[in-house]
Amino acid sequence: MKIPATQPVKVALPKLANNLLETSGIRNTDARRNVLTMLLGANRALTHLEVQEDFPSMDRVTLYRTLDCLTEAGLIHKISGDDRVFRYSASHEVHTQGAPQQHQHGHFKCTRCTRVFCLTGTEAPLALQKQLQHSLQATLGNGFQSHEIELTIKGWCASCAQT
Ligand SMILES: [Zn+2]
Numbered sequence: 001m002k003i004p005a006t007q008p009v010k011v012a013l014p015k016l017a018n019n020l021l022e023t024s025g026i027r028n029t030d031a032r033r034n035v036l037t038m039l040l041g042a043n044r045a046l047t048h049l050e051v052q053e054d055f056p057s058m059d060r061v062t063l064y065r066t067l068d069c070l071t072e073a074g075l076i077h078k079i080s081g082d083d084r085v086f087r088y089s090a091s092h093e094v095h096t097q098g099a100p101q102q103h104q105h106g107h108f109k110c111t112r113c114t115r116v117f118c119l120t121g122t123e124a125p126l127a128l129q130k131q132l133q134h135s136l137q138a139t140l141g142n143g144f145q146s147h148e149i150e151l152t153i154k155g156w157c158a159s160c161a162q163t
């Protein structure tokens with residue numbers, strides 16, 4: 001069964017993409033707006049190849065640059081997969097001013113189909129990060145600070161678990 005990469009595009013998404021680009025400080029180009037709109041509508045993280053399928057007329061290099069630029073601006077984030085392929089996602093988290101929240105949420109990686117999902121809209125990863133920070137200092141001492149904690153849950157996604 002082929003699962004569509006994107007949900008039907010909601011009317012509000014192009015406008016949201018436009019607003020995000022306008023406030024990001026990077027130039028608001030058609031390519032950036034279109035790719036960001038597509039990722040905002042995706043229900044999971046997508047590979048370069050999957051994004052390319054939606055934009056057959058855009059050349060590879062332009063798409064790579066567009067994805068890089070959106071990543072640097074903090075409008076999307078990339079997640080490395082176990083298959084060594086990067087996947088891109090526009091997380092729906094609210095960004096604190098000037099500080100893009102990259103990887104502040106956890107990810108689910110399916111070990112069967114390699115699809116990657118962002119765990120947004122839940123406080124659980126944040127609470128877990130606090131606990132881990134606490135156990136870091138309890139184990140190694142107060143001098144240790146953690147700057148980044150990546151939370152990854154591996155398992156089977158709903159469609160893989162069914163088959
Ligand atoms: Zn799966």
Ligand SMILES: [Zn+2]
Nearest residue numbers: 089091107118
């Ligand atoms: Zn994510």
